[in-house]
Amino acid sequence: MGDFQLGIGVATRQVILIAGPTASGKSALALRLAGETGGVIVNADSMQVYDVLNVLTARPGPDDLKSAPHYLYGHVSPGIAYSTGRWLIDVEGLLKRAELAEKTMIFVGGTGLYFRALLGGLSAMPAIPPDVRAHWRQQDSALGSENLHAILARKDPLAASTLRTTDSQRVVRALEVFDASGRSIVEWQKEAGIPLIDPALARKIVIEPDRKWLGSRIASRFAAMMKTGAIDEVKSLLTLGLPNELPAMRAIGVREICEVLAKRLSVEEAAELATIATRQYAKRQMTWFRNQLGDDWERLPFPPSG
Known part of the structure; x- marks a missing residue:
């Protein structure tokens, strides 16, 4: 693999982008590539930026964090409406850090707008009174x-x-x-911004999983979340007294678990509803990636055949 040049010109380094729907195996691939390159992993998922919701947003666990350095995970209070623009500012800060100058940067996540901003810049927007x-x-x-x-x-x-x-x-x-x-x-x-990374010089991968396999994986993963801390996370989130319109309060599973805590749903019913919502979200992600990511993206089926 050759060198990949950053658009902002802070250094020459390898840059790898891994996009894909939720539960598709992106993080496992990122960890493997980080091991092969000695690189660091940067979050490109708009829900995994929030603190408190570690399990419910499927953030990397302790073993993953030991395997490779991870950045921009859980660094935002759920009381903040974090935006693509703020993520781009945080990424630019990472790219300018001297200790990371020669590290392979592996961006991984399911938020298409983050990848679009990274490669194409962010359009100027008016100030909102x-x-x-x-x-x-x-x-x-x-x-x-x-x-x-x-x-x-x-x-x-x-x-x-x-x-x-x-x-x-x-x-x-x-x-x-x-x-x-x-x-x-x-x-x-439509007004072009300034990209942080030259799209022609980054390795770009999008995972396109088998839908039946993905649907089964989503169901089993959410069932596991309900047993490994998701309910307690929502309890902690509710103690903050946040407005319902904040993004963290709209994470898939929060509303369903709130219904469990209010004794209006069983744990099994909530898991089923959240699984349905997650499958619908994954379908929208796959449609976006199929329509918005060009032929210069490697299409990786998952699970791999053979």
């Missing part, structure tokens, strides 16, 4: 995501056509941007 931000956050709490999506469809049909009705975080963001600037967030996103 505090009163505009507060207004739409309040509307989200009062009206719910589907009603907000209907409002967005009237104000900015272009943006609404690209967003799911249940994705309240991005719907709110689109409304904020439109009110602050009078322009669609889609138009802002």
Whole structure:
């Protein structure tokens, strides 16, 4: 494997990107490549950045952390609405650290927007006045995501056509941007940013697992989570008294476990509902990777044949 050049010019080093849906074996591949290259692993999953939810977001365990250095895992309070922009700033800080200058950087995760920002830069966005931000956050709490999506469809049909009705975080963001600037967030996103990594010089891998295998793996993994600390994690999260609209509160499994704690669902029922939600999420991830990642990405079936 040759050298891969960083877009910001801080050093010449190997860079490997591993994308794929949840539970597809990305972390195992990252650990293997870290062992082969002496590299470090950098999180590219928007839920694994949060503290408290170690088990529920399937963050690397103690043995994994001993096997290779890991960065940007669990470094954000669940009380913060962490963004792609903030992740990119954190990554840039890592790339400039002298002690990592010659280390292979292995980015691994399932958040497509993180990879897009890493390779293509982040489009400039308008500053959002505090009163505009507060207004739409309040509307989200009062009206719910589907009603907000209907409002967005009237104000900015272009943006609404690209967003799911249940994705309240991005719907709110689109409304904020439109009110602050009078322009669609889609138009802002078309303005190119500055990439941190040259896409032509990085090794790029996307895992495309067998769906039946992945569905079974998701079910068994979530059942194990319920037995190994996920319920206690949600208890700890609830003690923080956080608003329901924060991303950490919307992690798959949090709502279902809350229903267990309220004695409205059994553990088995909650696990089944969360498994269904995870499979649906994995399907959306695979669709995004298939449509958004180009032919320059290596397509790796998993589990490997043979």
